[in-house]
Amino acid sequence: MSITESASTTSPYIAAVDLGSNSFHMVIARIVKGDIQLLHREKQKVQLAEGLNEDLVLSEEAIERGLNVLRQFADTLQPFAPQSVRVIATYTLRRAKNAATFLRRAKTLFPFPIEVISGQEEARFIYQGVAHFEHFSGKRLVIDIGGGSTEFAIGDGAQPLRLSSRNMGCVSYAKSHFPAGKISARRFNKAIIQAEQELEPIISSFRATGWQQVVGTSGTIKTLRDIVVNFGWTNGPVELCHLLQLRDYLLNFDNSAELELTGLTDDRKLLLCSGLSILIAAFQMLQIEQLVYVDAALREGVLYEMSDRMQHLDIREQTMYSLLQRYDIDQAQANRVKGTALALLALVRDSWQLDDEDALLLGFAATVYEIGLHINSSGVQKHSAYILQNANLPGFNQEQQSLLACLVRFHRRKIRADEIPYFSLYELPKVINLLVLLRLAVLLNQKRRDDFLPPLTATAKVQYLQLQLAPEWLQLQSVLAADLLQEQKILKKIAFKLEIPTLQDLPDGAVFTELAS
Numbered sequence: 446m447s448i449t450e451s452a453s454t455t456s457p458y459i460a461a462v463d464l465g466s467n468s469f470h471m472v473i474a475r476i477v478k479g480d481i482q483l484l485h486r487e488k489q490k491v492q493l494a495e496g497l498n499e500d501l502v503l504s505e506e507a508i509e510r511g512l513n514v515l516r517q518f519a520d521t522l523q524p525f526a527p528q529s530v531r532v533i534a535t536y537t538l539r540r541a542k543n544a545a546t547f548l549r550r551a552k553t554l555f556p557f558p559i560e561v562i563s564g565q566e567e568a569r570f571i572y573q574g575v576a577h578f579e580h581f582s583g584k585r586l587v588i589d590i591g592g593g594s595t596e597f598a599i600g601d602g603a604q605p606l607r608l609s610s611r612n613m614g615c616v617s618y619a620k621s622h623f624p625a626g627k628i629s630a631r632r633f634n635k636a637i638i639q640a641e642q643e644l645e646p647i648i649s650s651f652r653a654t655g656w657q658q659v660v661g662t663s664g665t666i667k668t669l670r671d672i673v674v675n676f677g678w679t680n681g682p683v684e685l686c687h688l689l690q691l692r693d694y695l696l697n698f699d700n701s702a703e704l705e706l707t708g709l710t711d712d713r714k715l716l717l718c719s720g721l722s723i724l725i726a727a728f729q730m731l732q733i734e735q736l737v738y739v740d741a742a743l744r745e746g747v748l749y750e751m752s753d754r755m756q757h758l759d760i761r762e763q764t765m766y767s768l769l770q771r772y773d774i775d776q777a778q779a780n781r782v783k784g785t786a787l788a789l790l791a792l793v794r795d796s797w798q799l800d801d802e803d804a805l806l807l808g809f810a811a812t813v814y815e816i817g818l819h820i821n822s823s824g825v826q827k828h829s830a831y832i833l834q835n836a837n838l839p840g841f842n843q844e845q846q847s848l849l850a851c852l853v854r855f856h857r858r859k860i861r862a863d864e865i866p867y868f869s870l871y872e873l874p875k876v877i878n879l880l881v882l883l884r885l886a887v888l889l890n891q892k893r894r895d896d897f898l899p900p901l902t903a904t905a906k907v908q909y910l911q912l913q914l915a916p917e918w919l920q921l922q923s924v925l926a927a928d929l930l931q932e933q934k935i936l937k938k939i940a941f942k943l944e945i946p947t948l949q950d951l952p953d954g955a956v957f958t959e960l961a962s
Contacts, residue, residue, distance in 0.1 A: 457755070458484075460522055461747040464534040464559065466494035466592025467616050467716070468664070469514045471521065472744045476755065481577070481748050487521065489514040490712050493537040494593040494616035503541040511547060515555040527557060531747050533570070534561045536593030536614060539843070548869040558870050560842035564594060564610020569839055570746035572598035572605045575660055577749045578741030583657035586731070589742055590665040590723050592616035597647065597727075599654050607654050608837075609647045613640050615665050618719035626701040626715050633692055633722055640726030648730055659733050662742040664713070665720035670738045671708030682735035685728040692721060750840075760840035761805075765812050768836075772819045774812070778893050783811035785898065786886035793905035797878045806845065807879050810852040811886060817853075830854030844870045851876065856883050862939050874907070877941060881910060885943075888928050909942045916947040 457476040463469065473485040491514055496507020522530055538544045538561050548559055562570070571589045584606070589596045593614040599607040622636040661670065661683070673679055673687040676694075698704060701714045709717060727733065750760065769776055786807050790799055817828025834850035841849070847866055855861070865876060889898055902913035919926055929948055936943045 458525070458529060459748060459751050459755075460525055460530045461744045461751065462518060462522075462530065462532040462557070463744045463747070464493075464511070464532065464538060465491075465743075466535060466537040466594070466614055467492055468592070469511070469518070470744055471518050472748060473521075474748050476752050481745070481752060483745075487518070489517065492592065492616055494614060495620060497537055497541060497593070497617070501540050501542050503537065503543050503547060508547050508550070512550060512554065515551055519555045519557075522557065525557075529751075530557045531751055532557050532559045533567075533743065533747055533842075534559050535567050535743070536564070536591060536610075536612075539564070540593070540612075545867055545869060552869070560870070561844065562842045563837075563846075564596065565608045565837050566839065566842065567594070567743060568596035568598045568608040568610050569605050570743045570750070571596050571662060572600050572608070572746070573603070573749055574741040574743060574746035575662060575739050576600060576603045578745055579739050581658055584655060585658040585660055586651070586656040586733075587660045587662060588666065588724075588727055588736070589662045590615055590720050591663065595723055595727070597651065599651060599656055607647075607651055609651075611643045611647070613643045613723055615716040615720040615723065618722060619716050622722070623701070623715070623718045628695055628698055628701060628718055630696055633696070633718065636719060636722035637726045637729075640723045641730050644726060644730045651731060659736045660739045661724075661736045662739055665716065666724065666736070667738055667740075668709060668713050668717065669721060669724060670736075672706050675707040682737050684735055685725070685733070688721060688725050688728060692725065695721070759805075761809065761838075764839050764841065765809055768813050768816060772813075772816045772832075774815055774818075775893075777895075778815065778890065779812045781890045781893070781895065782814065782883075782886045783808050785889055785901070786811045786882050788901060789882045789885060789903055792901070792903040793878075793882075793910065796905040797875070799875070799878070803875065803879060806848060807852070807882060810849050810856075810879070810883055813849070814853045814856050814883065814887065826854055826857050829856075842870075844868050848876065848879075852880055852883050855880055856887050858935075860935060860939050877908075877939065878905075881936065881941060881943070884932065885910075885912065888925065888932060891925065891928070908940055909944070911944040911946070914945060914947045919947050 458473065459476065460471060460473045462471045467490070469489045469491050471487040472483060474481045474483045491510045493503065493507050493511055496504035498504065538547060541547070544561065551559055572587050575587050584599060584601045587598045587600070591614050593612070593616060594610050595613050597609045597611070598605050618636055622632050669688070669691070670683050673683055673691055678687045678690060695718060701717055704714055704717070753759070768774065769779070787804055790804055790807055793799070813833065814829060815825060816832050817825040817830070820828040830850040830853050833853055834847065838846050848868065848871060851865055860880070865873070868876060899915045899918045904911045926948060929945055933943045933945070
């Protein structure tokens with residue numbers, strides 16, 4: 446039986462796809478007694494970052510290169526269920542102003558959702574890949590030089606302590622400092638100085654944290670390590686003297702296309718000088734003595750997190766708990782709103798085609814909707830959204846983070862449809878449906894009491910929700926009734942109909958006021 450045949454039957458096969466700035470990678474693995482067993486790897490050179498211009502617009506040629514590789518990956522992954530594949534996009538799609546164009550076109554030929562992640566989240570995945578791949582007792586610094594960015598992480602065991610992503614990569618630096626493979630001492634100096642400037646903001650905090658081992662990962666550092674080993678300059682760790690020796694050797698050539706070195710493949714020639722410059726800067730600024738190479742990185746980190754989620758160990762749960770503690774959120778109220786939101790979701794789940802992931806994200810939004818009280822109670826929804834949009838949220842990709850911020854931003858008062866962002870992973874009707882559920886859950890728990898709500902009944906269809914509330918109970922809640930009337934008007938402005946029959950059946954005068962929107 447083939448790998449792909451097994452993937453659709455009984456074996457726990459999973460796949461991780463990394464849409465990097467230099468290459469696209471795919472790794473297929475299986476879970477064996479809670480551990481990851483790698484089975485198949487594919488790598489395709491794409492150089493997306495080369496197609497990113499000064500205005501951060503991705504060229505049509507670069508988009509087509511990426512889409513062509515996704516077509517190939519889609520064929521290999523055809524038997525896999527959606528939940529068994531995770532696709533991560535990094536620097537270039539994180540930065541490109543027209544990333545949405547790429548993602549829309551990718552949807553038509555690649556059936557798996559593409560998650561664009563933050564630089565810190567990328568660094569976290571890289572660290573997790575190394576930590577799970579090779580045990581080390583003590584703190585270690587992990588460095589990964591990518592096509593558009595370089596990630597730095599310090600951790601102890603499986604726990605990352607410091608994470609940073611710097612906007613310097615072997616493709617972008619090759620383009621700006623070593624165009625067409627040109628080599629000179631001046632070019633090296635300018636590239637190294639720019640990299641050192643980019644590193645300056647993190648130097649103090651990283652040095653203060655400290656480490657006992659430095660690890661390099663991925664293709665650029667592997668290539669540099671292989672070259673210095675093949676020269677016979679070292680048979681183990683890489684040191685700064687080896688990198689400077691390699692730079693001096695390269696200055697004997699005018700163009701990197703002339704290079705014929707053991708360990709240097711043709712597709713790496715034009716990136717050698719830029720990658721070397723970045724690593725020299727890292728050694729000098731962080732005062733690194735030795736670096737060892739480990740053959741694990743982002744993809745392996747993604748696989749291990751997928752395995753954890755299958756065992757119901759979701760790092761996002763820990764992230765939410767940390768927010769609860771850090772911002773001293775009223776946990777009792779958060780639990781009330783979350784319980785009501787999820788109870789409503791269960792009633793309309795089939796009608797609105799919502800799934801477990803939607804329930805999870807709605808629950809997260811309900812948990813932290815009041816996080817902005819830490820700033821001010823006036824405009825709390827705006828403060829909450831700002832915190833969630835800009836905080837480091839381990840485990841969340843950029844769209845999940847933006848969805849949380851969006852739901853919380855409009856959990857009360859007016860909904861500004863033009864401020865709802867475009868989502869590649871979530872259709873607008875789903876965003877609106879989740880928002881309606883959160884708004885109702887917040888409204889219905891405004892008295893902050895555990896014994897307040899009667900049993901709820903709801904039915905739904907497209908852009909419509911009917912909520913049944915006991916008339917004798919609602920008749921006693923004049924303020925809530927006024928709020929629900931106002932909510933009907935607010936939702937009507939975004940073409941959503943909220944119907945509450947018992948509200949219309951109240952005797953004249955039962956609702957004596959309407960609160961301002």
